[in-house]
Amino acid sequence: MNFSSLINQIAKRLPDKTAVIENGASITYSELWDKIEAIANSLCDIELKEGGKVALVLPNCKEFIYSFFAILRANIIAIPLNPHLTASELKKIFDNSKPDALISDSATICKILAKDESLLQDKIVISLDAISLDNVNKIAKSFLTMDQLYQPKRHLSIQKLVTKNDQIASINYTYRGYGYPLGAMLTHGNYIHGAVGYIRLVKPTLEQRFLLMMPISHIFTLIGCVVVPLLRGATVVILKTAIPRHIFNAIQHYKIDFLVSVPTLFQVLLKNYDSSKHDITSLKYGISGGAPIDAALYNEIRNKMKFEVLQGYGLTETMPIICNPKERVKPGALGVPGHEVKVKIINKSGSEVKVGEKGDILIGGPTVMKGYYNHQRETREALKNGWIHTGDIGRLDESGYLYFEGLDKGIVKVGGNTVDLLEVKNVLSSHPDVSDVRVYAKKNDLWGNIIEAEVCLRKNTNLSEREIQKFCSKNLAIYKVPRKISIEK
Numbered sequence: 001m002n003f004s005s006l007i008n009q010i011a012k013r014l015p016d017k018t019a020v021i022e023n024g025a026s027i028t029y030s031e032l033w034d035k036i037e038a039i040a041n042s043l044c045d046i047e048l049k050e051g052g053k054v055a056l057v058l059p060n061c062k063e064f065i066y067s068f069f070a071i072l073r074a075n076i077i078a079i080p081l082n083p084h085l086t087a088s089e090l091k092k093i094f095d096n097s098k099p100d101a102l103i104s105d106s107a108t109i110c111k112i113l114a115k116d117e118s119l120l121q122d123k124i125v126i127s128l129d130a131i132s133l134d135n136v137n138k139i140a141k142s143f144l145t146m147d148q149l150y151q152p153k154r155h156l157s158i159q160k161l162v163t164k165n166d167q168i169a170s171i172n173y174t175y176r177g178y179g180y181p182l183g184a185m186l187t188h189g190n191y192i193h194g195a196v197g198y199i200r201l202v203k204p205t206l207e208q209r210f211l212l213m214m215p216i217s218h219i220f221t222l223i224g225c226v227v228v229p230l231l232r233g234a235t236v237v238i239l240k241t242a243i244p245r246h247i248f249n250a251i252q253h254y255k256i257d258f259l260v261s262v263p264t265l266f267q268v269l270l271k272n273y274d275s276s277k278h279d280i281t282s283l284k285y286g287i288s289g290g291a292p293i294d295a296a297l298y299n300e301i302r303n304k305m306k307f308e309v310l311q312g313y314g315l316t317e318t319m320p321i322i323c324n325p326k327e328r329v330k331p332g333a334l335g336v337p338g339h340e341v342k343v344k345i346i347n348k349s350g351s352e353v354k355v356g357e358k359g360d361i362l363i364g365g366p367t368v369m370k371g372y373y374n375h376q377r378e379t380r381e382a383l384k385n386g387w388i389h390t391g392d393i394g395r396l397d398e399s400g401y402l403y404f405e406g407l408d409k410g411i412v413k414v415g416g417n418t419v420d421l422l423e424v425k426n427v428l429s430s431h432p433d434v435s436d437v438r439v440y441a442k443k444n445d446l447w448g449n450i451i452e453a454e455v456c457l458r459k460n461t462n463l464s465e466r467e468i469q470k471f472c473s474k475n476l477a478i479y480k481v482p483r484k485i486s487i488e489k
Helices: 007-014 031-043 060-073 087-097 108-109 188-202 219-231 244-254 263-272 294-305 378-381 422-428 465-475
Strands: 018-022 024-030 053-057 076-081 101-104 124-127 142-145 167-172 181-186 209-211 237-238 258-261 285-288 308-315 318-322 340-344 359-364 387-398 400-405 411-414 417-420 432-443 449-455 485-489
Touching: 007 031, 007 219, 018 031, 018 060, 024 031, 024 318, 053 060, 053 087, 060 076, 060 219, 076 087, 087 181, 087 465, 101 108, 108 124, 167 188, 181 188, 188 219, 188 308, 188 318, 209 219, 209 244, 219 237, 219 258, 219 308, 219 318, 237 285, 244 263, 258 263, 263 285, 263 294, 294 308, 340 387, 378 387, 411 449, 417 422, 422 432, 422 449, 422 465, 465 485
Parallel strands: 018 237, 053 076, 053 101, 076 167, 101 124, 124 142, 209 237, 209 258, 258 285, 285 308, 449 485
Antiparallel strands: 018 024, 167 181, 308 318, 340 359, 359 387, 387 400, 411 417, 432 449
């Protein structure tokens, strides 16, 4: 079954219901499906065949939603990517996935993608708007604007497409400590089971509204703040900033029911909240992911801001599949498994531990990825006998709630973002004046962790901390750049 067909079912049932709101403009479910169908037909028309790949390098916008579902509708593979990645980071991903086309906006294309011509070379480039960069047409295989994709197509060849549950829908990039990104291959069946399981835990209704403010390219946001509400006939309100006063204004203006975010931003909102200035009485639930939210923060939000926080858990490789049910929240717990999701805790010898004991978290069931794209060794190390070894340490209580107890892999979480320490070390080591590097994470109350480094310089060289950070910024997303660098000569 094609995952995007579920949106079509909602559009037939609720054609005039508001699906998406952006900048005050509303898009109904019938309009949403018309856009999806038009783009899907156009993608087929421009010689993108079944199994082809399209990279989505877009900020939060309605076009991301249209394009994502249209790509799946056409049996093409979507590659959702954060537009804040650097050209260097995108090159690693493109070298691995080799997308046939990319959809982006003019600002991202000109400021990031055009810095390395190989990112545009021989690809179909689709922009949300016109581009003033003369050499894009020379580099790219072809260039189109989104308006051209919206043009109605007379043929109905797309109706003949058949999709199997184990067919790859998207390749979503993550890290496991190898020093390079890994593309988790997620199937149409993964999305269907992941969405259904999360809906059963969160139980949204069609009258409710979700505020989309976290990067839509992250699987947590994509499932929790786009897929889940749309499959329930609810409304997604797109906010292009995470500035607290704009978030509070949006909650008040649009009567937001669900706020999907990470602990760092919940903490920032708590510090900036003033009940005499901000009316957030419509807000019923916060869904927290990306990193654990501690019981103290949960209680403070509940007491001061008067809404319930539902802590969830998942990986890019498994989708968000664990959450605290609305009726049975346990502060400090990650939650209980969703529909058909299996969880077990094992010790170092591979034996399952007793209830309450710590060990490696393993996830099984229909939401587990097919594997890492073009990385067979890494797939074998992560996937064993149908179970994915998460690299997370945890425990289960007598009621089946999962608790997070730490990481057993070379990554850390910074503000809900995954940072591979080896990748940061490799970038620092690539500087010609650096002879040795040590990279580590330091606990931080707001960000969870911050990255720091110790750098040894070669003889007769002189670099400042600022110069090294600037070098890192050219090659790493901002949240990966070490906040503090100690220099030795």
